[in-house]
Amino acid sequence: MPELPEVETVRRGLEKMVLGDTIEQVSALYPKIIQGDPKNFCQLLKERKILSIDRRGKYLIFNLSGELSLISHLRMEGKYFVKSSSDPLEKHTHVVFSLHGGKQLRYNDVRKFGRMELVPTSQKFEVSGIKKLGPEPTKAAFDTSVFYHKLNQKKKVVKTALLDQTLVAGLGNIYADEVLWLSRIHPETPSYRLNEQEVKLLHDNIIIELAKAIRAGGTTIRTYTDAFQHLGSFQFELHVYGKKGMPCERCGASIEKIVVGQRGTHFCPVCQKVK
DNA sequence: TTCTCTGTTAGAGA
DNA sequence: GTCTCTAACAGAGA
Secondary structure, three states: OOOHHHHHHHHHHHHHHHOOOEEEEEEEOOHHHEOOOHHHHHHHHOOOEEEEEEEEOOEEEEEEOOOEEEEEEOOOOEEEEEEEOOOOOOOOEEEEEEEOOOEEEEEEEOOOOOEEEEEEHHHOOOOOOOOOOOOOOOOOOOOHHHHHHHHHHOOOEHHHHHHOOOOOOOOOHHHHHHHHHHOOOOOOOEHHHOOHHHHHHHHHHHHHHHHHHHHOOOOOOOOOOOOOOOOOOHHHHOOOOOOOOOEOOOOOOEOEEEEEOOEEEEEOOOOOOOO
């Protein structure tokens, strides 16, 4: 499911619904979601208050009382929502956080790829995965010339490079295709062939597009919902993802779908030429 | 029925 | 180090 805009939308929803709540008890119905000992995980969370909720790349970080943080990655289809403890459990709910006052924060994940981990708050950015992340895609953090030099050193094609979270954090398969179309760059262009001007354009489009998608509450293609179980609306603003065979909005050519780095990749064969 | 596809990433092997 | 491929899993749609 989620790329950066969807995770950010989930984070904002959770802030509204569970910030300040205290965990009474936790049950891990599908323990493989949890890194480390699941019993220990459930035990450690008891009576912790949710003080703040951060995001880094596609990772959610719940900061809890007693200097403990819960790192959560939704991978393909992970979802959070809040229900009353009296509501029947959904089919794919795998971790239940019972909060004082009768609410439950439920983690639901059809494909069971999501992962959770507890770490001391002081080490929340040091866990594997987060430690290796590149800059957030914001004007303040994401530097064009650093991006250019990193792309320049890579042998991969640009689409694959964009999915590499160490160059810039947060892009996934949908937004990678979208920013390449916006920048008129063919997804199979070797990343070292991009000149500074093209990289600047790509860089700016990444910042603009992810911010726009956050404003739209993310993209719902099949199953994504935020913590309120609302759909996103950015799917109505996509230009190429999922548009195979439809006319390019710029030139009218038929959008093609190919496989790049084992991922479905959409592009316009006329506006996006390989260099 | 059976096959292919799906918003991710860690880890193995070259 | 760097790159590529696979596995983890379930369901929708052809």
